Amino acid sequence: MVPWLAFDDPFPPVERALGASSGAPGLLAASADLLPARLIDAYGRGIFPWYSDGQPVLWWSPDPRMVLVPAEFKVSHSLRKTLKHVVRDPLWEVRVDDDFPAVMRACAQTPREGQRGTWITADIVDAYTSLHRQGKAHSVETWFNGVRVGGLYGVSFGRMFFGESMFAHRTDASKIALAALVGHLRRNEIEMIDCQQNTSHLASLGGREIARRAFVAHLRKAVAEPPISWRFDKSVLAGLIDTPAR
Structure with missing residues (x-):
């Protein structure tokens, strides 16, 4: 029960x-x-x-819990090529917290294979926007030529990031946002992103399952740490570009 x-x-x-x-x-x-x-x-x-x-x-x-360890993020040949182009081309931007509720709404409106409707309800948007105003939830947004074309949002306490959802209105736009997030978390020595449940998409990017007991043990330590800064731009992608393709 x-x-x-x-x-x-x-x-x-x-x-x-x-x-x-x-x-x-x-x-x-x-x-x-x-x-x-x-x-x-x-x-x-x-x-x-x-x-x-x-x-x-x-x-x-x-149990088990799906996580993505930033150090294990998989940068394919094609994604690395895309990231190089994004870094060079001034029309591409990565913005943080430009419009958090808009990112949530875009995630809600993006069709998902095998799903009808969305779990990102109006109440969910209101609740997480309240966390955002407290500095506990953030959006990472991919922009091209002044238009938001992809992004993600999640919750951040201490040295832990909890991923919630992504969207893309242009090829690889959500992957660019995720790569920027991973680059930022690597710079801040964050060891784990919570991905909640297993999907083939996350597994293709390096996500893996761990026992809930191990996840909770890491979580207790990570959330007790001081919070990190959430100011960054696409320059964080440079470290991933130099990572050997997997």
Whole structure:
């Protein structure tokens, strides 16, 4: 039985999440509220919300957990060629937090293979925008000729980044944003990006699964560290361009 959380109820331990043999592996709890304080508490414990319109807020902590280690980011021959062009061409920009809610809305409106609709509801946009105003959520945006053509957003506490969603309106635009994020996190010696659940796209970029226990152990240390700066531009791509292709 998945517990229902009243307004001030704490989360149960993540070990109580439904297992692989259930119909919803990783499901931990449900609630009616999606307040910023609840979100902050959730991320600090290795829990995230994922639900659709018409459902209660569903809270998840899967085992294993998909992560991307910045040092293991895969730069293919074609992506490296693209990044070189982006660095040289002044029409390409990488902006940070230019318009966080717009990035969320673009992610919500981007069709996903095998999905109908979106989990990025109006309540989700409001809640994460509140975190953004507190300096706890950020967008990395790819711009071409003055137009936002791709990007991503996520949550950042201490020395931990929790990736949420990406979009692209131009070939490789989301990969450029992700590469810029990885370059920035490498500069700041961030060891892990939370990717939540396994996808073939993330695996192709170097993502891999680790045990939830290992993820939570790293998380507890990382979120207790001082936050990093979130000022950077496309110059962070230079280090990735010099990385041997994989």
